[in-house]
Amino acid sequence: MFETSRDGFANYVGVSTDEIALTRNVSDGINIVASGFDWNPGDEVIITDEEHPSGSLPFLNLSERYGVQVKLLRFQTNTNEILKDLESLITDKTKLVFLSHVSTVDGARLPAKAVGEFLKARNIPFMLDGAHAIGQFPVSIKDLSCDFYAGCGHKWLLCQQGTGFLYVAKNWLTRLKTSWVGWGMTDQYDLDSLSYTSLETAQRFEFGTRYWATHASAVKALEFHNAIGAENIYERSHDLASKLKARLLDIPGITIKTPLHKAESTGIVAFSTAGLKHPEPGNWLWNEHRILTAHNPDTKSMRIAAAFYLLETEIHMLADKLSELAS
Numbered sequence: 001m002f003e004t005s006r007d008g009f010a011n012y013v014g015v016s017t018d019e020i021a022l023t024r025n026v027s028d029g030i031n032i033v034a035s036g037f038d039w040n041p042g043d044e045v046i047i048t049d050e051e052h053p054s055g056s057l058p059f060l061n062l063s064e065r066y067g068v069q070v071k072l073l074r075f076q077t078n079t080n081e082i083l084k085d086l087e088s089l090i091t092d093k094t095k096l097v098f099l100s101h102v103s104t105v106d107g108a109r110l111p112a113k114a115v116g117e118f119l120k121a122r123n124i125p126f127m128l129d130g131a132h133a134i135g136q137f138p139v140s141i142k143d144l145s146c147d148f149y150a151g152c153g154h155k156w157l158l159c160q161q162g163t164g165f166l167y168v169a170k171n172w173l174t175r176l177k178t179s180w181v182g183w184g185m186t187d188q189y190d191l192d193s194l195s196y197t198s199l200e201t202a203q204r205f206e207f208g209t210r211y212w213a214t215h216a217s218a219v220k221a222l223e224f225h226n227a228i229g230a231e232n233i234y235e236r237s238h239d240l241a242s243k244l245k246a247r248l249l250d251i252p253g254i255t256i257k258t259p260l261h262k263a264e265s266t267g268i269v270a271f272s273t274a275g276l277k278h279p280e281p282g283n284w285l286w287n288e289h290r291i292l293t294a295h296n297p298d299t300k301s302m303r304i305a306a307a308f309y310l311l312e313t314e315i316h317m318l319a320d321k322l323s324e325l326a327s
């Protein structure tokens with residue numbers, strides 16, 4: 001089942017099984033790539049200003065350990081503007097560009113293909129964090145011109161926690177260094193001569209005993225998703241998110257942060273709760289109505305996932321309850 005999940009992830013994103021390493025999560029994938037370069041003081045890496053801690057800490061660690069300079073790119077959906085900003089940040093010291101395919105902050109969707117083509121033309125390695133893309137809308141990695149792509153199963157795909165994958169392009173398989181090694185990642189191993197050779201597939205980044213059984217959940221989840229169809233899932237989720245946005249626009253005290261345009265947004269809907277008449281609306285929604293949201297009382301912002309399996313009545317119930325707090 002573990003190997004079947006590798007086939008499943010590879011087929012789902014349109015790549016070869018040799019290019020897929022099975023991981024526990026996106027964080028694993030980012031760390032494998034971040035530690036796979038030979039870094040020198042003054043080397044540069046570009047990330048966005050809306051990265052999850054797992055998307056920024058590996059590079060801040062490089063800064064601390066090797067003197068790598070981390071540069072922040074403003075996350076935005078306007079293709080011309082983001083390419084213009086990238087152009088201003090790139091130098092001959094830029095060793096990697098790491099960006100989120102979908103912003104974890106507000107669900108905005110990166111113009112990833114345009115960015116990938118831009119960086120490929122300049123021969124700059126490019127990695128995407130697909131935590132909130134995989135399982136939410138169709139992803140064809142080869143079309144994105146990226147060298148590395150990390151995805152997880154426990155979010156939109158509905159797998160168990162502990163399931164993820166890392167895509168490493170064929171031309172990077174033996175160029176990306178292995179920083180963690182052990183049983184299972186070698187092609188040849190001889191203790192007498194103190195020598196070994198790594199596998200030439202992405203399995204070179206896997207080592208040691210794994211919780212093999214958890215990846216059975218990925219096999220079943222991918223079967224479920226494929227039976228429905230990635231495009232159908234995307235359209236359903238977008239429809240639900242659009243209905244919620246339409247309701248939120250009419251609620252005083254709420255300001256939508258997520259882009260309204262379809263091509264720039266996803267099933268994530270983020271909004272400000274600063275104008276609501278409750279100090280912790282997230283807790284109120286859960287305690288009183290069993291509606292689960294991600295709410296940050298410090299920034300007075302709320303984020304919900306309009307996943308494809310939700311009912312329209314549930315979307316309207318959330319809007320109704322938020323209206324209560326605004327009145």
